[in-house]
Amino acid sequence: MKNASLILNVILTIAVAVLYYLHFKDRQPDAPAVVAKPAEAKGKEIVYVNVDSLLTKYEYFKDTQKVLESKRFQLENELATKGRNLQNKAAFFQQQASQGKLTQEQGRATEVSLQKEQQDILAYRERAAQNLAVEEQNKNKELYDQIYDYLKKVNAQNKYQFVLGYTKGGGILFANPDADQTKVVLDGLNKEYKEKQTKKK
Known part of the structure; x- marks a missing residue:
């Protein structure tokens, strides 16, 4: 019985193989479809500026x-x-208190006065630090605006689609040095800044 089942399976396998061969023997293999290569889109350039260099070399x-x-x-x-x-x-x-040169009332008044002076110093430090932080924020905004305005002016003919800010460890993992416009932008920014400084004098 086992032999009959085995023989039947072999015959069925051979029959399937023969049918498969007969079905596909006259067919020509399909020519590979020619995929038309899309024409290169000659778009506007994407360039970058090295932010670290910009910050260390912009006057x-x-x-x-x-x-x-x-x-x-x-x-x-x-x-x-x-x-x-x-x-x-x-x-x-x-020293005065330990030598007994102050009355109890004078001692309390001096202690209160010293505590108030300490609080005033702490409050002054906090206000001054906040003012300095606001000034730094404003200067950073001015810096960004100057760079943006300069790039907008230089890009008046829509030469660039994007000018990216590249910094090591930032969002851009690799930047082709051919697209680096740092020196051009830096030279232009420094020239404009120098001219503004000369006009002020």
Whole structure:
């Protein structure tokens, strides 16, 4: 019985193979479809500017950073001076109190006065830091506007579709150096900035 089943399976397999052969033997293989290559779309260029280079070599940005650094340094010095003055007053108060040169009422009044001065210094530091942050934000907006306006003016003939900002570790993983317009943009921006500075003088 097993042999009959095996023989039947072999016969069926051979029959299927013969039918398959007969069905496909006269057919010519289809010629591969010729896929028309689309004509290259000669569109507008996409270029990029290296943001790191732009920030380190654009004179406006460097000048702005110097001004902000100077203001930060002044603020730190001012706060350090105020802090030292407060420490000196507190040390003098402790010395006077330990020598019994102050009445209890004078001691409380001096303590309240020193605490208020400390709170004033902290409030001043917070206000000054906020003002500096706002100024930095405004300068960054000016920087962006200057770069945008310059690129818009240079691109008046719609030469570029996009000008991307490239920075290492940013969203663009690879940028072909042939599309790098950093030097051209930098030279133009610095030239314009120099002209503005000359007019101011």
